Amino acid sequence: MYQESKKAGKKAVAVAKAVHCDDLSDKLETRDGERHLYRPAKARHHQAEDIEKLLGINDENGHLMTNRKRAMKRWHDSPCSTVMKPEHV
Structure with missing residues (x-):
């Protein structure tokens, strides 16, 4: 039972990741794609600066x-x- 639910969970996560990657690649192909490309890097940079x-x-x-x-x-x-x-x- 645990193994089955674990497999189902992994499958759901894989599907969600695939959908997200497809959406992201579609956004990157648009005219505003560069903005979407640098947004995660910018957020990661700001998150590192938020140290107390x-x-x-x-x-x-x-x-x-x-x-x-x-x-x-x-x-x-x-x-x-x-x-x-x-x-x-």
Whole structure:
């Protein structure tokens, strides 16, 4: 029973891939085909760029914190840099 359902699943996936490839080849033969050609590469490139940005904040000893939760807590607890300092008179 498992083997039969596995074969049926593989067959369904193969049919879906074949249909997709046929549609894609038809699109590539059209005038706007170049746009369809570069779209997956462009998406793959943007997906690679979406890596989470490094949160750069130092702890009390000046070491870079890599734990995001601790860094956010440190950032939240640190004094605001916009606090006005009293002028020397």
